[in-house]
Amino acid sequence: MKLNVLFSPIVADELYFTGKTSVVIDVLRASSTIVTALKNGAKEIVPVATVEFAVKVSGGMFGGQTLLGGERNTKKIEGFALGNSPLEYEEKVVNGKSIVFYTTNGTKALTKARFSENLFVCSFLNLNAVAKHLVSLNNNVEIICAGRNNFFSLEDTVCAGKLAAEIISMNPEVELNDSLYAALALNEKYGQVLLKMLKQSEHGKLLIENGFDEDINYCAQLNVFDVVPYYTNGVLKLMK
Amino acid sequence: MKLNVLFSPIVADELYFTGKTSVVIDVLRASSTIVTALKNGAKEIVPVATVEFAVKVSGGMFGGQTLLGGERNTKKIEGFALGNSPLEYEEKVVNGKSIVFYTTNGTKALTKARFSENLFVCSFLNLNAVAKHLVSLNNNVEIICAGRNNFFSLEDTVCAGKLAAEIISMNPEVELNDSLYAALALNEKYGQVLLKMLKQSEHGKLLIENGFDEDINYCAQLNVFDVVPYYTNGVLKLMK
Numbered sequence: 115m116k117l118n119v120l121f122s123p124i125v126a127d128e129l130y131f132t133g134k135t136s137v138v139i140d141v142l143r144a145s146s147t148i149v150t151a152l153k154n155g156a157k158e159i160v161p162v163a164t165v166e167f168a169v170k171v172s173g174g175m176f177g178g179q180t181l182l183g184g185e186r187n188t189k190k191i192e193g194f195a196l197g198n199s200p201l202e203y204e205e206k207v208v209n210g211k212s213i214v215f216y217t218t219n220g221t222k223a224l225t226k227a228r229f230s231e232n233l234f235v236c237s238f239l240n241l242n243a244v245a246k247h248l249v250s251l252n253n254n255v256e257i258i259c260a261g262r263n264n265f266f267s268l269e270d271t272v273c274a275g276k277l278a279a280e281i282i283s284m285n286p287e288v289e290l291n292d293s294l295y296a297a298l299a300l301n302e303k304y305g306q307v308l309l310k311m312l313k314q315s316e317h318g319k320l321l322i323e324n325g326f327d328e329d330i331n332y333c334a335q336l337n338v339f340d341v342v343p344y345y346t347n348g349v350l351k352l353m354k
Numbered sequence: 355m356k357l358n359v360l361f362s363p364i365v366a367d368e369l370y371f372t373g374k375t376s377v378v379i380d381v382l383r384a385s386s387t388i389v390t391a392l393k394n395g396a397k398e399i400v401p402v403a404t405v406e407f408a409v410k411v412s413g414g415m416f417g418g419q420t421l422l423g424g425e426r427n428t429k430k431i432e433g434f435a436l437g438n439s440p441l442e443y444e445e446k447v448v449n450g451k452s453i454v455f456y457t458t459n460g461t462k463a464l465t466k467a468r469f470s471e472n473l474f475v476c477s478f479l480n481l482n483a484v485a486k487h488l489v490s491l492n493n494n495v496e497i498i499c500a501g502r503n504n505f506f507s508l509e510d511t512v513c514a515g516k517l518a519a520e521i522i523s524m525n526p527e528v529e530l531n532d533s534l535y536a537a538l539a540l541n542e543k544y545g546q547v548l549l550k551m552l553k554q555s556e557h558g559k560l561l562i563e564n565g566f567d568e569d570i571n572y573c574a575q576l577n578v579f580d581v582v583p584y585y586t587n588g589v590l591k592l593m594k
Binding site for chain 1: 359360361364365366502504505506507508509511532535536539540542544555556557
């Protein structure tokens with residue numbers, strides 16, 4: 115079993131992922147929000163790469179039981195029912211709904227990796243569940259950090275490192291490469307102080323400036339949900 | 355003073371560098387070779403982004419005192435006088451010569467960053483000299499890891515982290531960001547065991563497979579040359 119970490123989705127093109135097993139991580143906040151929405155009963159999440167496509171999809175498809183969700187520059191998009199705060203995605207709001215979801219980095223990474231044979235979503239919230247599932251598949255894995263506007267993001271890489279460490283603890287035969295050495299080192303340094311790390315990260319600071327402190331506390335929780343979102347035919351659902 | 359580390363040149367486009375102060379790092383081996391060649395009296399290095407352009411440039415320019423150097427997939431290119439091993443660039447070979455230089459990652463990173471207002475080359479060999487010069491300029495700095503085929507490379511990032519740590523030791527006012535937290539953490543983890551780190555890196559292993567063990571020993575030397583290569587009008591020279 116080999117693991118590889120991509121520190122930004124831009125380092126590979128779409129066809130790179132063809133036939134692969136991939137995991138997308140966008141801790142602040144898309145992958146945390148996707149995990150939360152599905153855990154709280156959303157029927158599915160439809161990740162889209164542009165706002166225009168979100169509006170188009172939400173109009174006619176999925177039987178009208180749709181909600182538009184997401185953000186641009188951390189803020190809710192005009193006309194959207196929901197932003198990108200996981201705390202908005204309560205059971206009473208999302209239960210049974212199809213959620214068309216656009217975010218600046220996370221849903222772009224997901225749509226980029228859409229040719230993967232297996233595509234999963236990981237956050238700190240469901241890290242152990244994803245690790246266990248990946249070990250059971252025993253495929254090579256591409257761990258994709260959504261990053262920020264193509265640039266590196268600390269929190270996604272620490273999460274990638276923690277996911278890798280968890281997988282290695284269950285399967286010590288994993289082959290190491292440069293990206294893993296780096297992600298594992300960052301997990302060693304920051305993996306026991308997740309909340310502090312999130313607060314000192316660039317994205318964390320921006321969220322705090324915009325009043326989303328509670329989201330950071332929420333996204334720093336480790337292994338609180340035993341769920342694995344996976345991508346199938348254009349939508350994200352939970353593994354049974 | 356702000357520092358930013360790019361873990362691959364692909365995360366930014368060419369115009370991103372316009373007006374900036376940038377440093378290119380390709381420890382194995384382009385930046386180590388450039389530093390060595392200039393230290394040993396080469397008149398200049400002409401970094402080029404394609405082999406075809408290297409051949410074209412070498413034919414008619416620079417008064418005939420040119421040598422073609424570089425590699426493709428770690429090996430010397432057919433018809434080139436020199437490969438990409440710094441040990442080949444001895445004084446008796448390079449003194450007074452213009453060297454047209456192509457490598458898979460390093461010279462591509464250099465040509466990508468060519469719109470920088472100030473553009474320097476750093477390796478472990480000349481790290482302290484580059485750090486001192488950057489502190490004296492007191493500009494914001496983009497530290498560009500050449501990486502490998504757009505992907506992350508451990509040795510370039512450890513070098514970036516060590517360069518950043520050196521700058522911060524001279525100027526504690528440097529603002530930290532996500533990329534710096536990561537590069538500094540990797541320097542903490544690997545910065546005292548450079549040779550071991552180089553040998554365990556993907557590129558290091560490939561070089562060892564191809565018989566370049568001595569290059570790795572050479573490139574692991576820290577602060578042995580007090581030189582700063584800079585880019586001006588298409589060529590690299592030493593700062594006086």
